[in-house]
Amino acid sequence: MPAPLRLGLAGLGTVGVGVIKIIQQHAAMIEMRAGRPIMITAVSARDPSKDRGVDLSGYAWESDPVALAMRDDVDVFVEVMGGHEGAAKAATEAALTAGKDVVTANKALLAHSGQDLAETAESLGRVIRFEAAVAGGIPVIKALTEGLAGNGMRRVMGVMNGTCNYILTRMESSGLPYDHVFEEARQLGYLEADPQLDVGGIDAGHKLSLLASIAFGTKVSFDAVELEGIGDVSIDDIRRAGDMGYRIKLLGVAQMTGRGLEQRMTPCLVPSDSPLGQLQGGTNMVVLEGDAVGQIVLRGPGAGEGPTASAVMGDVIDIARGLRLPTFGQPATTLADPVAARSAAPAAWYLRMTLQDKPGALAKIATALGEAGVSINRMRQYGHPGGDAPVLIVTHKATRDDMMHAIASFAATGVLVGNPVAIRIEEV
Ligand code: NAP
Ligand code: HSE
Numbered sequence: 001m002p003a004p005l006r007l008g009l010a011g012l013g014t015v016g017v018g019v020i021k022i023i024q025q026h027a028a029m030i031e032m033r034a035g036r037p038i039m040i041t042a043v044s045a046r047d048p049s050k051d052r053g054v055d056l057s058g059y060a061w062e063s064d065p066v067a068l069a070m071r072d073d074v075d076v077f078v079e080v081m082g083g084h085e086g087a088a089k090a091a092t093e094a095a096l097t098a099g100k101d102v103v104t105a106n107k108a109l110l111a112h113s114g115q116d117l118a119e120t121a122e123s124l125g126r127v128i129r130f131e132a133a134v135a136g137g138i139p140v141i142k143a144l145t146e147g148l149a150g151n152g153m154r155r156v157m158g159v160m161n162g163t164c165n166y167i168l169t170r171m172e173s174s175g176l177p178y179d180h181v182f183e184e185a186r187q188l189g190y191l192e193a194d195p196q197l198d199v200g201g202i203d204a205g206h207k208l209s210l211l212a213s214i215a216f217g218t219k220v221s222f223d224a225v226e227l228e229g230i231g232d233v234s235i236d237d238i239r240r241a242g243d244m245g246y247r248i249k250l251l252g253v254a255q256m257t258g259r260g261l262e263q264r265m266t267p268c269l270v271p272s273d274s275p276l277g278q279l280q281g282g283t284n285m286v287v288l289e290g291d292a293v294g295q296i297v298l299r300g301p302g303a304g305e306g307p308t309a310s311a312v313m314g315d316v317i318d319i320a321r322g323l324r325l326p327t328f329g330q331p332a333t334t335l336a337d338p339v340a341a342r343s344a345a346p347a348a349w350y351l352r353m354t355l356q357d358k359p360g361a362l363a364k365i366a367t368a369l370g371e372a373g374v375s376i377n378r379m380r381q382y383g384h385p386g387g388d389a390p391v392l393i394v395t396h397k398a399t400r401d402d403m404m405h406a407i408a409s410f411a412a413t414g415v416l417v418g419n420p421v422a423i424r425i426e427e428v
């Protein structure tokens with residue numbers, strides 16, 4: 001009988017407990033599929049007395065995850081503690097040095113230290129797998145590194161933070177403002193301990209930077225991701241964008257342009273009837289575009305015990321089967337240093353502004369746009385009995401620089417009330 005694959009599981013929270021449940025419920029099935037038994041030998045968490053709702057009696061307890069990572073009876077170190085430094089990083093490094101493979105759900109760790117960890121792993125003949133780190137239960141890392149390996153990737157995009165998508169879709173369906181829905185999300189337990197990781201776009205930015213590395217053969221460059229959260233998205237914009245046939249999503253886009261690698265995680269408008277526009281609640285969606293395959297859309301649960309543990313177990317079973325791939329799909333030492341390009345690809349823009357209701361006001365704005373090289377595609381002015389005029393404009397494609405130049409010149413027209421809002425429209 002083949003030797004069992006022995007796991008050391010660091011972290012007994014949402015994901016760790018999910019992994020234990022799968023292994024305990026499906027041991028026989030997993031053994032058949034993996035070709036050998038998979039068992040947990042030791043676990044680690046902070047509080048040994050906490051009831052976690054699963055039977056831990058068959059596992060050795062290590063209070064120090066670094067000690068767990070180095071145990072002789074551990075073949076694969078499963079890191080589901082979280083945090084981009086501290087215990088998670090120290091234990092992952094210790095595991096690699098001690099000759100263990102690593103499976104992790106930790107996007108923050110890989111976004112910050114992925115290149116170093118991948119180089120260490122590959123120099124020691126070890127593998128690091130991280131399916132659960134991006135889009136939870138959706139097997140997007142596998143799709144990119146294996147199924148689409150023959151494609152030159154053109155673009156990777158998606159909604160990769162379920163909490164933000166929940167907030168935006170709930171604002172639309174309820175008509176409630178951001179602050180109110182944010183509070184609802186907090187009470188439902190959707191927000192990370194530091195909510196800025198979610199609503200500031202940081203968590204989703206981590207995920208995008210990992211996908212970009214695989215897709216474009218570049219070193220992970222999270223610092224180069226253009227990040228903007230959803231905190232400034234107003235209920236007015238959600239409604240007005242809807243009037244023009246769009247929905248607002250916190251959308252990640254990575255593409256290689258003539259000026260370099262563009263990575264954005266920002267609120268964008270997408271057509272309401274597109275797959276991304278239709279995405280409701282906490283679900284994730286990743287769109288992959290390759291030169292041979294065209295466009296692939298992957299949709300599914302991006303978080304939670306079952307979906308995330310499912311992804312961890314997929315990685316563990318691959319290791320048990322003997323699949324050994326470089327962390328980012330090609331040897332880490334061959335990954336290129338990307339040149340960062342900020343919003344290089346031109347796009348159509350949604351503009352919302354309020355104008356004084358006087359002759360020539362709209363003409364002045366149109367002239368300012370024209371002088372900046374921005375062309376109007378569609379326009380709508382709403383009824384405004386006796387008050388200032390709410391105006392929406394959808395432009396033809398323009399670069400971000402031209403758009404920002406136009407907006408800066410609006411001030412000199414003397415007809416603007418308050419600040420205009422500009423949101424990029426992504427072609428999907
Ligand atoms: P969690 O519920 O907060 O659990 C974290 C676990 O790690 C807890 O059991 C905690 O111990 C343990 N831990 C933390 N610091 C430790 C330390 N220094 N030493 C030993 N144990 C320590 O977190 P989670 O939601 O399972 O997430 C785990 C990882 O998966 C994170 O990287 C997260 O980003 C990623 N992830 C999570 C989801 C999701 O849906 N939850 C989805 C995708 C990816 P105690 O229980 O004793 O406090
Ligand atoms: N906070 C993340 C989300 C959890 O809302 O999608 C999964 O990474």
